[in-house]
Amino acid sequence: MRVVVAMSGGVDSSAAAALLKEQGHEVIGITLRVWSYEGKAKCGSCCSPDDIDDARAVAQALGIPYYVANAEEIFQDRVVNPFVQSYLGGKTPIPCVACNRDVKFNFLLKRARALGAQLATGHYARVEQTDGRYVLRRGVDAAKDQSYFLFTLGQDELRDIHFPVGHMTKAEVRAVAERHNLPTSHKPESMEICFVPDGDYAGFVEKVAGPQPSGEIVDSDGQVLGVHQGIHRYTVGQRKGLNLGGGQVRYVQRLEPETHRVVVGSAEDTGRDRFGLLQPHWVDSPPSPETPVEVRIRHRHAGASGRVEISPHGLVSVKLDAPARAVTPGQAAVVYAQDRVLGGGWIV
Numbered sequence: 001m002r003v004v005v006a007m008s009g010g011v012d013s014s015a016a017a018a019l020l021k022e023q024g025h026e027v028i029g030i031t032l033r034v035w036s037y038e039g040k041a042k043c044g045s046c047c048s049p050d051d052i053d054d055a056r057a058v059a060q061a062l063g064i065p066y067y068v069a070n071a072e073e074i075f076q077d078r079v080v081n082p083f084v085q086s087y088l089g090g091k092t093p094i095p096c097v098a099c100n101r102d103v104k105f106n107f108l109l110k111r112a113r114a115l116g117a118q119l120a121t122g123h124y125a126r127v128e129q130t131d132g133r134y135v136l137r138r139g140v141d142a143a144k145d146q147s148y149f150l151f152t153l154g155q156d157e158l159r160d161i162h163f164p165v166g167h168m169t170k171a172e173v174r175a176v177a178e179r180h181n182l183p184t185s186h187k188p189e190s191m192e193i194c195f196v197p198d199g200d201y202a203g204f205v206e207k208v209a210g211p212q213p214s215g216e217i218v219d220s221d222g223q224v225l226g227v228h229q230g231i232h233r234y235t236v237g238q239r240k241g242l243n244l245g246g247g248q249v250r251y252v253q254r255l256e257p258e259t260h261r262v263v264v265g266s267a268e269d270t271g272r273d274r275f276g277l278l279q280p281h282w283v284d285s286p287p288s289p290e291t292p293v294e295v296r297i298r299h300r301h302a303g304a305s306g307r308v309e310i311s312p313h314g315l316v317s318v319k320l321d322a323p324a325r326a327v328t329p330g331q332a333a334v335v336y337a338q339d340r341v342l343g344g345g346w347i348v
């Protein structure tokens, strides 16, 4: 087959390209330039000039054609702007989901299809075909599994998508890169959100949207306990950085963008066993209300058992068997049946 490999300049997508080449496929490497790093600190993140050089060097080593596509506008529009707006609206965004949905598996998939090609990435997840339907599964390496970020994929996308490293461990992936002498084989992992390489999300929001209004920190009775410098600096479940002095340990319970208030409470107060799912999406069909499912409410969440409920009006909510701590608006809730991703939505 002809296959476009989305090459980030990291070891996973380098190994994905090497595996496909090894299997005899016609492989084309493409890096998306999503963010302009001019004048910004060198960061070794997803698409810095260094990463483009690395991806190009890997393509050269493998003897495959290589291109850089400009996706800055769509990335700004679909990933960066909603990220900032989400923080200003009192939520805690997870931009990698939107990047996968709108940039990699829309913008890039369309381009791959226009070339008569399939699309492969270095994500740790698996696609399988059963009875003519596509099934999305967790990556085999539990520590690296990225299926949480892929719940927006549907049947139409999955028929042309490959995750060549999804059935491997990270160590095996590095071994593939080493075997091919790829210059990225010992490259360290990038952990942060790629356009905020220093991890200072609040600083990034202020850089884009300007200084934000300060406000009160209150308890659930409305009693003022302190002041803060902008709700975008807080996330539900947060304990550190409240500066409320000694006494009872308090956690952010919710953020009120209308009043600019941060509401705090005890650990138990942050627990919720029911929440709505905005823009729900199912990889195939939604689970029935009787089906026990596992729900991950953030990327590193181990998962909690529960059910998905769909109202007669089509509103989707999750009912957990027990309250989960820090159910955070803006994060994705991803629904699994064992290792199979059923779908998910945005926590409200």
Ligand SMILES: Nc1ncnc2c1ncn2[C@@H]1O[C@H](COP(=O)(O)OP(=O)(O)OP(=O)(O)O)[C@@H](O)[C@H]1O
Residues within 6 Å of the ligand: 005, 006, 007, 008, 009, 010, 011, 012, 013, 014, 030, 031, 032, 033, 034, 046, 047, 104, 120, 121, 122, 123, 189, 190
């Ligand atoms: N700028 C980019 N251009 C093209 N593809 C990209 C880009 N950034 C990420 N990808 C693709 O998305 C996959 C997952 O991206 P993520 O940022 O999570 O990388 P990763 O797990 O660190 O993988 P890698 O080691 O390949 O960077 C990558 O393996 C790659 O296929």
